[in-house]
Amino acid sequence: MPSRIVIADDHPLFRTALGHAVGAAWPDAEKIEASSAAEARAAVEVGADCLLLDLHMEDSHGLSALMDFRQDFPAVPVVIVSASETPHVYSAAAQLGASAFIPKSASLDNMREALVAVRDGDSWFPEGEGEVDEDLARIASLTPAQRRILDQMRAGLLNKQIAYELDISEATVKAHITAIFRKLNVISRTQAAMLSAKLDVDQLDANAGPG
Template sequence: MPARIIIADDHPLFRTALGHAVAAAWPDADTVEASSAAAARAALQHHADCLLLDLHMEDSQGLSALMDFRQDFPALPIVIISASEEARVYAAAAQLGASAFIPKSASLQQMREALVAVRDGDQWFPDAEVEADGDLAKIASLTPAQRRILDRMRDGLLNKQIAYELDISEATVKAHITAIFRKLGVISRTQAAMLSAKLDVDQPAANTPSA
């Protein structure tokens, strides 16, 4: 049975480039292209051997997308594709369960090397000496429902607005926020939002504020 590889990127030309790299690593692979996280998720309802995931698409921004796919497909190798060249982003992707990180500036040969490593059960990341981040472990401990609420808190929504958007009661929102604060070790929405900024890939992560 040929390998089935999902390429999720909203730029057609870059999907083509990734397709060439996939063909070099998996010569007989069945490649499926997706221009959104939703389309990739739909494709993953069938068998897949690897997901190549762009961190910036219309319906996904930052490392939250990696966390969502990792949660729902725990055994699936996920290769992150990103324009970011920050060492902290490479390290964060590794800590959150990615198998590889391919910067969009990488050559076709580097892309192939990364995919061959993943194909063979290894990992591949650009050289970077960065320690594991305890705050990311806290964020990773949140449930998908709690992460959805945290995202809306970052957008400045009030409890009643979050309840309306997610079709849940305000009491449920409050209970989730209490759990979020406890897991993240913070005491305010501002502190929670600043900590969750570490999932962003296009700006420096904020330091966790002191309580």
């Protein structure tokens, strides 16, 4: 059977460019295009040998989308495609399980090189990868349910509101928050929200500063 490659990006022209790179790495591949994380998820659920994932689609929330796909489809390599081009972002993507990171400014040859590496079971990241971030390691230790609650906390919702949104009891929310605080080594909702901001690619770019 031919390989099945899912290309998730909300810009049609860039999906086309990625499609050319995919064709160079997997000449006989079936290429499935998606313009949102939801469409990508539906496609991967049918089956995929690789997912190319843009981090800036309307319904994808930075590196949270990467974590969700790695959690739910651990056998599917995820190649991040992003206009964010700082070592902090490269490092965060690698740390959270991406197999490769392709900057949108990359040449077609570099895109093909990255995809061939992933096809062959290797990883590929631009030069200048940053250091391991212990906070990201703590965030990665959270369960999907805990990450959802952390997202709601970051949005400023109270326990009662979180319980309503997720259709669980308030006692369950409190138990999850206790576990979240312990795993993140924080003592307040504010501290937890500040750590979760590290999944925001724009925030990582800003923190990288000039240079």
